Amino acid sequence: MLSSWTPPAPEGATAGEELLVAFDRERDFRLLICPAWFDEANKLRRFTLEVMRRLDRAGVDCLLPDLPGCNESLAPLEGQTLEGWRAAMTAAARDLRATHVLAIRAGALIAPPALPGWHYAAQSGTKLLRGMIRARTIAAREAGLAETSEGLMAEGRAAGLTLGGWRIGPAMFSALESAEPTLAPGQSELAQSAVGGPGLWLRAEPGEDAGQADRLAARIVQSLAGAPA
Amino acid sequence: MTVSHNLDGAALDLELKGLIADVLGLDPEQAQAFGPETGLFGHLPELDSMAVAGLLTEMEDRLGIVIEDDDVDGEMLETYGALLAFAETKLGDR
Numbered sequence: 001m002l003s004s005w006t007p008p009a010p011e012g013a014t015a016g017e018e019l020l021v022a023f024d025r026e027r028d029f030r031l032l033i034c035p036a037w038f039d040e041a042n043k044l045r046r047f048t049l050e051v052m053r054r055l056d057r058a059g060v061d062c063l064l065p066d067l068p069g070c071n072e073s074l075a076p077l078e079g080q081t082l083e084g085w086r087a088a089m090t091a092a093a094r095d096l097r098a099t100h101v102l103a104i105r106a107g108a109l110i111a112p113p114a115l116p117g118w119h120y121a122a123q124s125g126t127k128l129l130r131g132m133i134r135a136r137t138i139a140a141r142e143a144g145l146a147e148t149s150e151g152l153m154a155e156g157r158a159a160g161l162t163l164g165g166w167r168i169g170p171a172m173f174s175a176l177e178s179a180e181p182t183l184a185p186g187q188s189e190l191a192q193s194a195v196g197g198p199g200l201w202l203r204a205e206p207g208e209d210a211g212q213a214d215r216l217a218a219r220i221v222q223s224l225a226g227a228p229a
Numbered sequence: 230m231t232v233s234h235n236l237d238g239a240a241l242d243l244e245l246k247g248l249i250a251d252v253l254g255l256d257p258e259q260a261q262a263f264g265p266e267t268g269l270f271g272h273l274p275e276l277d278s279m280a281v282a283g284l285l286t287e288m289e290d291r292l293g294i295v296i297e298d299d300d301v302d303g304e305m306l307e308t309y310g311a312l313l314a315f316a317e318t319k320l321g322d323r
Contacts, residue, residue, distance in 0.1 A: 039279060127286070130286060131282050131283060131286045132282070134281075134282040134285060134286060134301075135278050135279045135281070135282035135283075136278075137298055137301075138278040138281050138282055138301060139278040141301070141302075142278065148298055149298050164279060198250075198251030198252075198254075199251075202251050202252045202283055202287060203251075203252065203253070203254045204252060204253055204254065204275040204276065204277065204279065204280035204283070205254065205275060207254050
C-alpha cells in the first residue's frame with residue numbers, strides 16, 4: 001500500500017524519493033489525489049483515505065502522493081514553491097500513470113491540467129492564507145504579542161512565515177496571495193453542497209463522516225461510468 | 230459558498246448556530262440550545278485559536294461580511310450573545 005515516486009529535482013539538488021499511499025491493482029482507472037494542504041491536510045487525511053477505500057472497492061486505483069516537504073518527505077518545507085508542487089504533481093501523474101485527478105481543497109491549485117477529473121471544494125490561495133494568518137494573530141493576541149495581519153503579510157512576502165506550525169517560504173507565500181484554482185478541460189467542480197453536510201476541514205478537530213465519503217466516492221464512480229458529474 | 234444577504238433576527242440566529250455546529254462538530258440540537266449567556270471562547274474546549282480563525286472566516290463567507298483584526302477581541306467571543314450582536318452590527322454596517 002505504501003509505494004514511492006520521484007519528483008523533479010529542485011535546481012542544483014539531487015532528486016529524492018517521495019512516498020505515496022496507493023491502492024494499486026493495475027486497473028484501467030487510476031486516480032491521482034492532490035491532497036488538501038497544511039492544517040486542512042491533517043483534518044482531511046482520514047476522510048481522503050476513506051474515499052480512496054471506497055473507490056478501491058469500486059474498481060478504481062487510487063494514488064495519494066506526499067507533497068514534497070510534507071508527511072514523510074525529507075525535503076524541507078520552507079524551500080517548496082507553488083510551481084515546484086505543480087511540477088511534482090505532474091511528475092507523480094506521469095510516474096504513476098494516472099488517468100484522472102481528484103484535487104481536494106487547495107490541492108486544486110496544483111492539479112495536473114492534462115488529467116480529467118474533479119476539484120472537491122476547491123480553495124484559493126488567498127483564502128488559505130487569510131485563515132492561517134488570522135489563527136496566528138488570534139494566538140498572538142492571547143499571548144500578549146502585537147501582530148497585525150498586514151505586518152505578517154509583509155513579513156511572509158519578504159522572508160516567509162510560520163503559520164499553524166508550517167514554515168512557508170517567501171516564494172510560496174507570494175504565489176499563494178493570488179493563486180486561484182482553475183478547471184482544465186475535462187475537470188469539473190465538486191462542491192461541498194453536492195456531497196452534503198458540513199465540510200470536514202471546518203472542524204476544530206480531525207473528524208470523519210462515512211456518509212460524505214460514500215457520496216463523494218459515488219459521484220466519482222458515476223462520472224467515470226459516463227453519467228454526468 | 231452561500232452568502233445570505235438579508236439575514237436578520239431569527240434567520241441570523243439560526244445561521245450563526247448552524248455555523249458554530251459545523252465548525253465545532255457539535256450536534257445541531259446542542260448549538261440550537263445556545264442562549265445569549267452561553268460561553269464560547271474559554272468555555273468550549275474545541276474552540277482554540279485555529280478554530281476561532283475558521284469560525285470567523287466561515288462567518289465572512291456565509292454572512293457576506295469582512296472581519297478586521299481590530300474587530301476580534303475576547304469580549305466578542307466570550308458568549309454566544311456577544312457574537313450574535315457582533316454579527317448584527319457588521320451586517321448593519323454594510
